[in-house]
Amino acid sequence: MFGIARRLRDNGVLGINARNGNYLLPHNPRRLYPLVDDKLITKRLAEGVGIKVPALYGVIEFPSQVKTVHDMVALHEDFVVKPAQGSGGEGIIVVMGRAADNYRLADGSLMDHRDMEFHLNNLLSGIYSLGGQPDKILIEYRVLFDSVFEKVAYQGIPDVRIIVYFGFPVMAMVRLPTRLSKGKANLHQGAIGAGLDITSGRTLTAVWRNAIVADHPDTGNPVSGIQVPHWDTLLDIAARSWEMTGLAYQGVDIVLDRDQGPMILELNARPGLAIQIANRCGLRHRLESVDENRAALIEVADRIAFAKQHFAALPLSG
DSSP, X not given: OHHHHHHHHHTTOOOHHHXXXXXXXXXXXXXXXXXXXXXXXXXXXXXXXXXXXXXXXXXXXXXXXXXXXXXXTTTOSSXXXXXXXXXXXXXXXXXXXXXXXXXXXXXXXXXXXXXXXHHHHHHHHTTTBGGGOOOOEEEEOOOXXXXXXXXXXXXSXXXXXXXXXXXXXXXXXXXXXXXXXXXXXXXXXXXXXXXXXXXXXXXXXXXXXXXXXSBOTTTOOBOSSOBOTTHHHHHHXXXXXXXXXXXXXXXXXXXXETTTEEEEEEEESSOOSTHHHHHTSOSHHHHHHHHHHGGGOOSHHHHHHHHHHHSOOOOOOO
């Protein structure tokens, strides 16, 4: 037991207590958490600094507004419904099209107007929100994922998670939906996380249910060696998130739309640590390297250049 703990420490693996005690508590003021916990606030912050986000069709804040959703989406064949303060992809509905007066969902099932209104009322009650507090609902553009992921994603939209520390992109992965995750890009629900080389944006090995895998379980296609397009733009978006929120340690979730390119989907002040398994590399040494050098590297371009130089993926042995 002690030998395993020593090996993990020597390899720079960051545990949840160290993440919380050494990085979140000292560097992420609680007063700033609402900037990332509320997706509507995050969306407006990003738009204010010129970063693309999925277009907003409407916001529902009160039960009296629930029935207006049908008018909000009358001109949109497809759209997404999500709780503003939800987490883990819970409560999100992806509408792919219509069938008469019904909404066709991503899994092929149909939802009628009454069921849609019932779900919206549940969202407003806070059933899926952080802390169970009353919430509001975003109705927004449905992202059409880039074809580069077509062979390694099941139904849903892949996204890229980049861990940023004081504006330095320190580690990244792409999260790939599976049948088990019901098309959601959430590792806890069964999605795959494929590590990404910070220097090149190419996929490395992947983690699925805490095990290293080489192929997507549903498509059977290899998940490594895929070049993520617009990689420099993704790094720029991630690096700029520090100035945008003031949170030194955060996860930046970016989607790649086939027509509009990279967009911020959401930010996370408490990003998980499975990204280390996906990259087969610990976070701690990279975070310590940033602490040693960040005072001299102020500009976004300098922070990205440092990350590319110092956090390149190493060849795996055995």
